[in-house]
Amino acid sequence: MRGALAVLLVGAAWFSAACDPFSFSPHQVRFSESERDLTRKNLERIRTLPQEETFRIAVFGDTQARMTETEDGVDALNERDDVSFAIQVGDLTDFGMTKEFRWTQRLLAEIEVPVLTVIGNHDHLGNGSELYEAMYGPLNYSFYFGRTKFVFLDDNSREHGFPGTVPDLEWLRRELPNDGSYDRAVVVAHVPPTNSDFDPALEDDFAEVLRRGGAVLSLHGHVHYFSDRTPFDDGVRYVTADGMEGRNFLVVTIGPGLVKVEQVFF
């Protein structure tokens, strides 16, 4: 009896390592090596790119479970050769479950240029933030591309119950010192600050941190429509990408005195 149980468990462990048909929970934090630490891996690729003064990025909206449209969008993006890297603005999943992160990433992995993501409100469901951290990395991060500074952050205030610390404006202020280390900044966060899911107590402060920090553009998703506005009348453009079901993504050209946003349908 004891022997049989031992055989069963050893066999199960071997089978598990070999082809992994076992799942312990829809929320298990358990990814393969190629599914892990993707923000760092993509930033390393971005660092090796030629960092032109004027460059283009692609922006994918909420993917959730719209896999056909996402796949077609990836194909359309791969046909272009004028984009340095791509950004997905959050809501990679519908329910923040392990397999959803895996399935969406399987599509995004087909993008030929590096891809960066930010966490969306749906990705927070259950232990989604743990899954996001295991697959991509920190929820808030930043990097330089030439003279442009990119700052990605979690601003899903409602998921945290509006604690007054999401988005983390202290961190954002430190990341945007406007001290001459960059010429312009681009902020990427899932929820637009004018949306009711963004902490209303932080809306004006957020806009001020961006304005003082030298931001020219703030990229968002969440609302599932394309918009390009300056809601705080301070010259900072707030752009929302359409959801992938709209069969379009954005191509943004950034350079000295230049921010051009185009909607590309596929």
Place this chain on the structure above:
Amino acid sequence: MRRALLLATLVVAACATAPSACRADEDPDREESLPFYVPSQAKLQFAGNIGLLSAGGGWSWWHRTVDLDLLFGWVPPMQGDDPIYIGTLKVTGWPVELDLGDDWNLRPISAGGTVSLTFGDDYWIFLPDRYPSKYYWASSAVRFGAFVGGSVGRSYGVPRNVDFYWEVGVTDLELWIFLENPRQITFWDVLHVALGVSVGF
């Protein structure tokens, strides 16, 4: 919660290794003669989306054609910080039992369902107050599953039966996303396998 899991595991292990310790009644028609609330089996399961290990037990009726079990599952922290604890109510139907001789039996077909509850502050049954109504439509704590499988076992008298069972199953929301995206997701992506042992006493 760890202690409860350990206790349940020990009960199963004790039943498996020292049958006489679990002797409840030698009446062959025990299921008719004992009070209805006395459990008739203990189970220990590996995987199946209800824990890396889940342990518990329950009741069996109509000569082992229907099992109802309550299992407590645990997933250790792997690449994150927190363990996951899951409680599951599981019903299994065993329509066919074949006698293989020498007290061995094969139940080639099983089918059943689970409803499970993931514990902890991260998971909710009803939409918390911070959301407007209908903000999300699916509870993050309650999951339904369905499975098919089989078992092979031996009856000893005491314990009455020891069965090894296997299952192939699906979980509601994973299946939902597969059905919405059959071109990008294969059925193999959605299926998961479970193995377990049931000890009847």
